[in-house]
Amino acid sequence: MRYASITDRLANLGSEKWAIHAEARRMKAEGQPIIELTIGEPDVPPDATLLDEAVRAMHAGRYRYSNGRGEPSVVSALVRKYAKRRAGVTEENVLCFPGTQTALFAVMLGLVEAGDAVLVGDPLYATYEGVIRATGAAQIAVPLRPEHGFHMKAADLEAAITPQCRAVLLNTPHNPTGAVLTADEIAEIGAVCGKHDLWIVCDEVYEQLIFGAAFASPFDNPDLAERTIVVSSISKSHAAPGFRSGWAVGPAEFCTRLLSVSETMLFGGQPFIADMTAHALDNPIGTAATMRATYKARAARFAEALS
Template sequence: MRYASITDRLASLGSEKWAVHAEARCRKSKGEPIIELTIGEPDMPPHESLIAEATRAMHAGRYRYSNGRGEPSVVEALVRKYKKRRADVTSANVLCFPGTQTALFAVMLGLVEKGNAVLVGDPLYATYEGVIRATGADQVTVPLRPDKGFHMQAEDLERAITPECRVLLLNTPHNPTGAVLTAAEIAAIGEVCRKHDLWIVCDEVYEELVFSGSFASPFDDPGLAERTIVCSSISKSHAAPGFRSGWAIGPEEFTSRLLSVSETMLFGAQPFIADMTAFALDNPIDTSARMRTSYESRAERIVTVLSKAPGLVPLMPEAGMFIVVDVSGTGMSGEEFAWALLDEEQVAVMPGASFGDRAADFIRISLTVPEDQIEEASRRISALATRSNCRKEKRA
């Protein structure tokens, strides 16, 4: 039988990247005491008021068809949120989607196609390559260097640009590294994008999980307004990943053009979830503040423990719910270390190769489990590193 070429372009870019996670889940279902540190699924539930609002909305009959742009309740709440950052935002700048992933997919579909290219930092979030390849466009990577804290440098971006490039896919705060771009870095990157007439698509899903300092975005610069699109959701900020409630905020001409694409894909999300999202955006809820404190503390504990282990270099994140660790000193790649850790210590982490070529020497550890599991997992990771070091010495 014959298939569309998209199935070939995405053939190895789906669940294959999550093989360690899938295997860990399988073993866990069979009763193995796996400590799962793979995905960014918050260990605290959504605030009870969100569940109450979703329930109220369902009982009020808010389960009928919606519209392509989004329910008025959530569109207006998003206008209020983003108007605090840039005064010219109106409902015409808003499109709602079921989660950031869907927003990114639709946005890319509206901006690039075969013959175009998209710039993205490497390391990068695991699904970005698929989002880009799905359109037929090529991926062009910009090195994110550990010695620069994984912050994208304007000069590295400039060097990577080819005539085919039309979009920079930016992610700050960054997954997997937790890097947070400064306002000065954003300004320099924005200047390069202006010079080369590039769109900036900025994934800001971890906006509310910055440990210290301020969050900066190209969206906040009026000079970049015509070329910047923000994608985000309540998945991380409100510990509500399963509700699948996200959005894209961009220029009016862009949202007008993309609306037909969105309507063809979805024709609206669930009204009761829209009402819950509006409530989340409009009310002071402390979920993100509690997560920030918790994740920072857990990351600091991992750094303290793993820094003492031979061959491991943990890099303290500036935001988010992950920490990356350089394991090259153990003599293993991130892939090898992750599988050995699962087999020998019953701890599941993500191999860095799932996040790009430049992350191949790393593992990514999720901070979304209780402190006692973080402590025990750190001990087991250290134990594997120590054994690996002993094996290296014997071979030498």
């Protein structure tokens, strides 16, 4: 039988990537003392008010069809969140998705195709190769050097650019290295992107899990506004990965063009999860602060043991 070429491009890039994680879960289920260092899944529960809001919304009938852009409750909350970072953000700059992964897949589908290339810092998060290859585009590695603290350098980015390049996939705070780009570093990277007319797709899912550094984003730089798309979710910040609630925020023209792609893929999300997400974004939930303290203490113990 014949298959579409996407099945070949993504061969061994799906669950096969998580084989060691699945094995760890199997061993844990058997009662073996396993410490998981395989996946960014918080081991603290989400705040009880989030669960209460989801249940309230379901009992209020918030389980019907939604729309491609997102429920008004969460779109408005996202506008408030990002308008604090850069003036002029409206609902036309927002698209909601079930998680950062889906947002990344759709965004890449809207930006690149066969014959194009996407630049990505290496080392990189496990699914980036798949979301790029799915479009037919090639992935070009930009070395994240240990001597630079694994920070992407503008010179390394420019050296990797080819005529086929259409976008740079940034991840800050970075998974797996923990590197957090500074505003100056982002401005230098942005200048290279402007020079070569490249989109910037920035995965900011770890925005609230930073230890001692200041968060910076290309989205907050007005000079990069028309070429930057942010993807994120509540999976890490609110310890709610299973709810699959994420978004993309970018130029209005891009969001309008991608809307039909999103609607074809998803036909909307779950209204009760949207209401829960709006509650998470609009209220002072302490989950991220708890995780920062817990993770910092664990890291210190781990470093001491290794020493």
